[in-house]
Amino acid sequence: MQRYAAAVFFGGPSPEHEVSVITGLQAVAALRERNKAVLPVYVSKGGRWFTGQGLDDIARYKRPSDLEQTATEMALAPGPGRSLRLVPLKQPFFGRAEGLLVDAVLLAFHGGSGENGGVQGLCESLGVPYSGAGVMASAVGMDKVRAKVLCKAAGIPVVPWMEISEGIWAGKEEHHLDAIIDGIGFPAIVKPVHLGSSIGIARVEDREALEGAIEEAFRYDAAVLVEQCVPNLREINCSVLGTIGNARVSVLEEPVSGDGTLSFEDKYLRGAPGKTGRSKAPSAAGMASLDRRIPAPVSDEMTQDIREMALQVFDALDGSGVARIDFLMDDASGSVFFNEINTIPGSLSFYLWEPTGMPFGELVELLLDLAVERFETRSRRVRSFQTNLLDVRASGGLKGKLG
Numbered sequence: 001m002q003r004y005a006a007a008v009f010f011g012g013p014s015p016e017h018e019v020s021v022i023t024g025l026q027a028v029a030a031l032r033e034r035n036k037a038v039l040p041v042y043v044s045k046g047g048r049w050f051t052g053q054g055l056d057d058i059a060r061y062k063r064p065s066d067l068e069q070t071a072t073e074m075a076l077a078p079g080p081g082r083s084l085r086l087v088p089l090k091q092p093f094f095g096r097a098e099g100l101l102v103d104a105v106l107l108a109f110h111g112g113s114g115e116n117g118g119v120q121g122l123c124e125s126l127g128v129p130y131s132g133a134g135v136m137a138s139a140v141g142m143d144k145v146r147a148k149v150l151c152k153a154a155g156i157p158v159v160p161w162m163e164i165s166e167g168i169w170a171g172k173e174e175h176h177l178d179a180i181i182d183g184i185g186f187p188a189i190v191k192p193v194h195l196g197s198s199i200g201i202a203r204v205e206d207r208e209a210l211e212g213a214i215e216e217a218f219r220y221d222a223a224v225l226v227e228q229c230v231p232n233l234r235e236i237n238c239s240v241l242g243t244i245g246n247a248r249v250s251v252l253e254e255p256v257s258g259d260g261t262l263s264f265e266d267k268y269l270r271g272a273p274g275k276t277g278r279s280k281a282p283s284a285a286g287m288a289s290l291d292r293r294i295p296a297p298v299s300d301e302m303t304q305d306i307r308e309m310a311l312q313v314f315d316a317l318d319g320s321g322v323a324r325i326d327f328l329m330d331d332a333s334g335s336v337f338f339n340e341i342n343t344i345p346g347s348l349s350f351y352l353w354e355p356t357g358m359p360f361g362e363l364v365e366l367l368l369d370l371a372v373e374r375f376e377t378r379s380r381r382v383r384s385f386q387t388n389l390l391d392v393r394a395s396g397g398l399k400g401k402l403g
Contacts, residue, residue, distance in 0.1 A: 014112030192221030
């Protein structure tokens with residue numbers, strides 16, 4: 001049975017599917033450059049899992065339906081010891097294909113169940129180490145509101161916000177618009193609660209635009225966040241790598257956009273070739289194609305403050321592996337607010353670590369080492385409790401009283 005040091009999972013049922021493919025293929029290439037036996041595992045938009053030859057070629061993803069016809073669909077199962085088995089769904093007429101074994105999983109999903117704790121829980125159930133945050137931290141990281149609540153409780157500054165669910169919005173639109181205008185005012189930022197890559201995000205200046213932006217955000221999510229726009233806005237981001245109590249912070253970056261609000265196009269389509277200078281598909285450079293200032297042009301004192309705040313956020317949200325933490329800064333007052341955490345950042349934020357002397361290959365290899373370390377630490381915990389409860393119940397019958 002063929003065995004791999006790691007599998008890279010990417011794709012998945014998410015509006016950020018294409019972005020995940022880019023991150024996944026970048027990670028595969030980086031690991032192979034370091035002579036690691038790595039298995040690309042593509043998850044289709046319909047949630048089917050595939051392996052096979054050529055899955056490391058980004059050109060094949062232009063027509064996913066053709067790719068799925070030639071790739072091998074797999075099922076996941078526990079492997080021997082600390083490993084994961086991938087078994088072909090279609091077995092040969094004679095005999096049985098045992099499948100493939102992997103020793104650890106590098107998660108490169110963005111959005112959906114791949115980033116919100118769903119696949120993390122699957123990996124834990126199957127008993128294989130996986131990179132990044134755990135189940136709870138992944139779920140909180142994908143929920144912009146719950147992340148703000150926890151950070152606010154930890155004393156980390158956040159901007160005023162309101163959350164609206166689709167269930168309470170319908171039929172009471174005017175009431176909620178009044179409440180938002182009274183509580184948040186203009187300008188405001190509208191975004192889906194559980195989505196990333198700036199999908200569905202909008203800056204609004206009046207009531208009509210606010211209503212339209214909320215309706216648009218509901219196309220992607222059942223919950224919408226409306227938050228106060230920071231005046232004199234500068235977005236400052238950094239990456240954190242490690243585990244709670246043993247993490248380090250990258251250099252700071254300042255993304256550049258035309259209107260002060262980064263869009264999906266700003267992040268992934270800028271510079272991609274096409275008939276009009278842009279392509280409808282994300283650039284193979286991923287997040288690295290975004291215009292940014294690295295390091296961010298802020299004072300040494302402000303840099304230190306933001307780096308310390310990033311570690312506070314990482315700890316408050318139970319971070320692990322690599323994360324990107326985004327901040328909002330009022331350039332006039334110097335006030336800084338936590339915006340959101342990306343527990344699986346685009347391109348794994350390698351462009352923030354390369355200036356520190358850490359190449360991409362070293363970053364992804366370290367993520368796998370951290371995954372194994374966390375798995376082994378958890379495995380040393382007591383995972384069963386010796387009791388004769390079932391013997392007692394069996395002797396007394398299921399209807400007997402629990403003594």
